Amino acid sequence: MTGAPETALSVRRREGSGRPILFLHGLASRAGVDWPDSEWAPAERPHVLVDLPAHGDSPEVGVLPTSAVVDLLAETVAGEEIDLVGYSLGARLGWALATHPRMRVRRVVLGGLSPVEPFTLVDLPGARAALACGEAPTDPITAMILGMAMLPGNRPAALLDLVEGLASEPFDPAADAPTQPTLLVGGVEDPMAQGVEALAATAPFSRVQRVPGDHLAALHTPEFRAAVLAFLAAD
Numbered sequence: 705m706t707g708a709p710e711t712a713l714s715v716r717r718r719e720g721s722g723r724p725i726l727f728l729h730g731l732a733s734r735a736g737v738d739w740p741d742s743e744w745a746p747a748e749r750p751h752v753l754v755d756l757p758a759h760g761d762s763p764e765v766g767v768l769p770t771s772a773v774v775d776l777l778a779e780t781v782a783g784e785e786i787d788l789v790g791y792s793l794g795a796r797l798g799w800a801l802a803t804h805p806r807m808r809v810r811r812v813v814l815g816g817l818s819p820v821e822p823f824t825l826v827d828l829p830g831a832r833a834a835l836a837c838g839e840a841p842t843d844p845i846t847a848m849i850l851g852m853a854m855l856p857g858n859r860p861a862a863l864l865d866l867v868e869g870l871a872s873e874p875f876d877p878a879a880d881a882p883t884q885p886t887l888l889v890g891g892v893e894d895p896m897a898q899g900v901e902a903l904a905a906t907a908p909f910s911r912v913q914r915v916p917g918d919h920l921a922a923l924h925t926p927e928f929r930a931a932v933l934a935f936l937a938a939d
Contacts, residue, residue: 714761715780718751723810725936726752726786728777728794728801730816730923732852732863734760738791738923747933749787754780756793758862767865770873774800782806787936791923792816792896796875802882812882813932815889816919819899821874822849823867831864877906886910887935891922 716735717724725747729738735753744751755762757773765773774797785808790798795814802809827846834841834850841847849867853860886907890897892914904910915927922928 713757713776713780714755716753718753720748720750722749724750724752724784724786726781726788728754728790728798729756730792730794732855732858743924743929752781758859758866764859764862765866767869770870773797774804777801778804778806783808785810787811789813789932799882800880802884803880809884811936812884812886813889813935814886815923815928816894816897817888817900817903818896819877819902823871824874826867828864828868835860877903881907883908887931888912889928889931890914891917891919893918894922
């Protein structure tokens with residue numbers, strides 16, 4: 705299935721004072737799970753919480769390339785000056801979103817970001833066949849992505865379509881690198897973020913900070929939140 709969605713992405717705004725922060729969550733999650741009020745409400749800044757396409761309350765989009773997904777995200781805050789925080793898939797999309805012509809982004813924090821594109825390694829026919837018959841794929845990366853897509857509350861077929869579209873325009877760190885001050889955060893036990901120093905070399909005003917935890921745990925550590933808020937508080 706191809707083509708643009710007929711409805712806008714689901715956006716929830718949390719009131720506060722100062723410049724808004726746009727939060728982008730990871731694959732097979734949703735804004736309220738990755739950025740819960742219990743952890744982020746004390747930040748006091750206005751928050752813009754977006755469910756990515758085919759996630760949460762946002763519509764399914766079929767097989768859209770990365771550039772089209774980024775265009776959809778840009779529509780949510782077009783022209784509004786923001787700070788941008790993304791994690792995992794949200795960080796992958798945030799890399800390009802930061803320099804989108806319709807965006808006004810002051811500072812960028814990207815966590816759990818891999819310098820390589822995992823979606824091109826997914827056996828999508830195998831994943832779809834496994835989804836239909838209920839058997840786990842033999843390929844470990846495909847099994848991991850399918851397992852995430854099949855978590856409760858998700859729409860696995862729609863998420864596999866999204867993965868296919870993103871894989872058609874693989875993540876290229878040399879393209880659309882953020883030109884704003886950028887903080888790249890990786891968990892010390894996160895294998896996906898072990899090459900984050902290579903990403904910093906392509907973004908001219910970036911630095912790297914490590915926090916405790918693996919790919920899932922690092923996002924919810926006090927150290928991650930402290931790093932984000934301290935970086936965004938700078939002039």
